[in-house]
Amino acid sequence: MTYQLECSIKDNKIRLREMEDFNLLQTIECGQCFRWNREVNGSYTIQAFTKAINVSQENNEIVITNSSLSEFEEIWIKYFDIQRDYGEIKKILAENDPIMGKAISFGEGIRLLNQDEWETLVSFLISQNSNIPRIKGTIKSLCENFGDSFTALGNQMFFTFPTPLEIASCDDSQMDVCKLGYRKSYISETAKAIANDHGKRLYNLKNENYEAALKYLIELPGVGPKVANCTMLFSMEKYESFPIDVWVKRVMGRLYGLDEKDLKGIEQFAAEKFGKYGGFAQQYLFYYIRENKLI
DNA sequence: TTCCAGGTAGCCG
DNA sequence: CGGCTACATGGA
Numbered sequence: 001m002t003y004q005l006e007c008s009i010k011d012n013k014i015r016l017r018e019m020e021d022f023n024l025l026q027t028i029e030c031g032q033c034f035r036w037n038r039e040v041n042g043s044y045t046i047q048a049f050t051k052a053i054n055v056s057q058e059n060n061e062i063v064i065t066n067s068s069l070s071e072f073e074e075i076w077i078k079y080f081d082i083q084r085d086y087g088e089i090k091k092i093l094a095e096n097d098p099i100m101g102k103a104i105s106f107g108e109g110i111r112l113l114n115q116d117e118w119e120t121l122v123s124f125l126i127s128q129n130s131n132i133p134r135i136k137g138t139i140k141s142l143c144e145n146f147g148d149s150f151t152a153l154g155n156q157m158f159f160t161f162p163t164p165l166e167i168a169s170c171d172d173s174q175m176d177v178c179k180l181g182y183r184k185s186y187i188s189e190t191a192k193a194i195a196n197d198h199g200k201r202l203y204n205l206k207n208e209n210y211e212a213a214l215k216y217l218i219e220l221p222g223v224g225p226k227v228a229n230c231t232m233l234f235s236m237e238k239y240e241s242f243p244i245d246v247w248v249k250r251v252m253g254r255l256y257g258l259d260e261k262d263l264k265g266i267e268q269f270a271a272e273k274f275g276k277y278g279g280f281a282q283q284y285l286f287y288y289i290r291e292n293k294l295i
Numbered sequence: 296t297t298c299c300a301g302g303t304a305g306c307c308g
Numbered sequence: 309c310g311g312c313t314a315c316a317t318g319g320a
Contacts, residue, residue, distance in 0.1 A: 031301060128302040134318065135301080181316030186303085224303050245301040286301075 003082070007069040014064040014072045021086035023109020024057040030110050030287040032234050034123050034136045035143070035161070045153065048079055049116055050160045052152040066153050081111045089280050097273075099255045100281065103288035110283055113234060117202050118194065119161040120235035121217070124227040125186050141178040146170060164199055167191035186222025193220055206236045213238060233279040242270040242278035251289040 004017040028036050028044050035047040043056035053076070054065040067076060077083060090108070094101040122142075127135050139161075146162035167175075168191040175184050194202050205213040213236060217228035226245055232238035242248075244266055253260035258269060274281040 124301075127300090129300060129315080130302095130317080131300040131319080137318095179317060181318095182303095182314085183316080222303065226302055230301070243301075246299095247301065290301085 007072070012066055012068065014067050014069065014076070016062040016064075016082070017060065019060050019062050019082075021090070021109060022057075022060075022062065022080075022082075022111060023107075024055060024062065026107050026109045026287065027080070027111045027113065030107065030283060031132055031290070032113055032230075032283065033115060034132070034139045035119075045156075047158060047161075048113075048119075049075060050150070051075065052150075052156070052158045054153055078114045081114060084111070086111065086280075089277055093274065093277055093281055093284070100284065103284040106291070107284050107287040110287060112239070112279060112283060114237065115235045116161070117205065117231065117235045118164055118199060121190070121194075121202070121220075121223070121227070121231045122161075122167075122187060124230040125190065125222050126180065126183055127230075128183065128222075128227065138178060138180060142167075142180075145174075145177055164191045164195040168195040183222060189221040190223065205232070210238050210240055233282075239279040240271075240276045242267065242274065242282050244270075245286075247286055247290050248282060251285045254289075255285075 003019045006015040006017065007013070008015065024044060028046065029038075033046075033048070037045045039045060039054070041056070043054050045052065045054045051066075051071070053067055056063045056065075064072065064076060090104050094104050123135070123139055126138050126142075130138070143159040143161055146166050147159035149157055149159050151157055167188060172184060172188055175188065178184075180187060201216060205216060208216075210232070213232055214225075214228050217223050217231060218225060223231075226243050229238075229241040229243035233241035233243060244252075244263060249260045249263075249266065252258045252266045252269070256269070258266055260266075270278050270281070
């Protein structure tokens with residue numbers, strides 16, 4: 001897991017050579033994040049926190065455009081989970097598990113991103129009973145209507161993800177343009193709850209244990225076990241999270257022979273089999289079955 | 296047209 | 309508890 005870092009100040013680029021276990025396409029398109037654009041040259045323009053960057057990959061070399069060295073160290077190392085040894089995780093998961101072995105070799109370059117807690121929570125609130133292309137559109141609309149604009153990467157205009165206060169302080173009818181459907185009240189009510197203590201508790205969940213974080217999250221309106229586990233996995237480093245959605249039910253039924261309707265059974269099986277690596281396992285399996293449409 | 300999509304809340308037995 | 313079902317909306 002060694003890599004070489006090279007920073008070019010004059011064109012504001014960061015270059016990482018000899019990156020292992022990193023595939024940009026898989027990491028961005030595996031369904032954990034939604035504010036990205038695939039450019040015609042194959043690079044990705046990605047928005048996270050209040051920044052916009054462009055990232056490209058050629059073999060084991062990653063180039064990040066529009067990042068200083070300090071910003072890379074403060075934000076992007078953590079965001080892309082660059083310092084974690086995925087080779088070790090994959091080895092442990094694939095041991096004595098040929099099914100997982102297949103899933104891992106299909107998505108061998110997936111990394112779990114460390115995203116903003118609030119954005120992740122709202123994104124997965126929106127995700128319920130929807131699909132990835134539509135989730136992306138809804139989130140984009142939310143940003144354009146309630147976020148703040150800025151320019152980056154030449155003269156391109158971007159919008160930040162609206163803060164809890166920005167959503168809490170608009171009235172419900174204003175949000176109709178975003179076509180949130182029945183999720184609208186979930187978003188506005190949750191925004192009010194979070195804004196009420198200025199996000200203090202939400203942004204502290206990272207430091208609390210899994211059970212405490214889960215308990216707090218599922219008490220928010222519209223947040224159940226699936227949304228809570230996605231939020232914890234993609235923004236709070238709770239890697240024992242094992243979000244169970246329709247695709248994971250399918251994979252556990254088709255590939256592991258479990259009863260798809262028995263949520264508790266799947267949960268228990270995953271906890272015993274994958275333990276503290278549950279989140280990694282889930283993401284390999286999710287990507288594997290969704291991309292191969294093994295229905 | 297009908298069905299489904301990274302679910303959850305409310306209700307009923 | 310466990311098992312339904314409504315919920316907005318758009319795309320196949």
